[in-house]
Amino acid sequence: MLRTHAVIDPRLLGPAIDANLWLEVPPAHLHAAGEALAAHPHTHAVVATTGPANLVASLYCPDLHALYDFTAHVLGPLGIARVETNVIAGTVKPVGAP
Template sequence: MGLTELAAVTGTTASTVARRLAELRARGALFFDVDVDPALLGVTVSALLWMQVAPAHLDAVASALAGHEELAVVAATTRPTNLVAHALCRDTEALHAYLTRRVAWEAVTRIETAPVLRTYKAATTLRTL
């Protein structure tokens, strides 16, 4: 919806809507997220990585992994494998190189790799019920 349409449904002006949106963005309350089909970027391999990390190292490992361009998601969990990540790689060789060269840390005591064979649903826009 554009500024004019938002102004009409909120009973304000387009400039008021623009100012309020800018304020929300400045506070970090509103941000824009773009979904791109990974295949358009040359990604052919998707895998879930279940890692076991010593609790004392969990935040440091998760923060470091969050900076890896190969990972779309990094999240702490409450399982024995207490860190999960979603890797997107151009091919199996790239996934292998990533696992053996970039994630092979002493703090990661165990890693299970689960290739994603088919995705039935990915992130989507939330609709009002």
């Protein structure tokens, strides 16, 4: 079997901001919030998890203004109780790398 895996730095395609959002979502809104975030073009991963942050979204944005807009206009209407935003400063080993 031959397997090929290409890893492209998304910043080469335009998005300059890579961020992880740790979200605290009331259980009644968890599924709907996850589905809505997964459908958004900025997200490249959305996962349910355990602990205080029960939903994690990873996204690429072209700039900090777009990250702010995402937080205010996309997260705002989803009933999210709390969000912690972490902007990725540098990557040592990207997801999917061998």
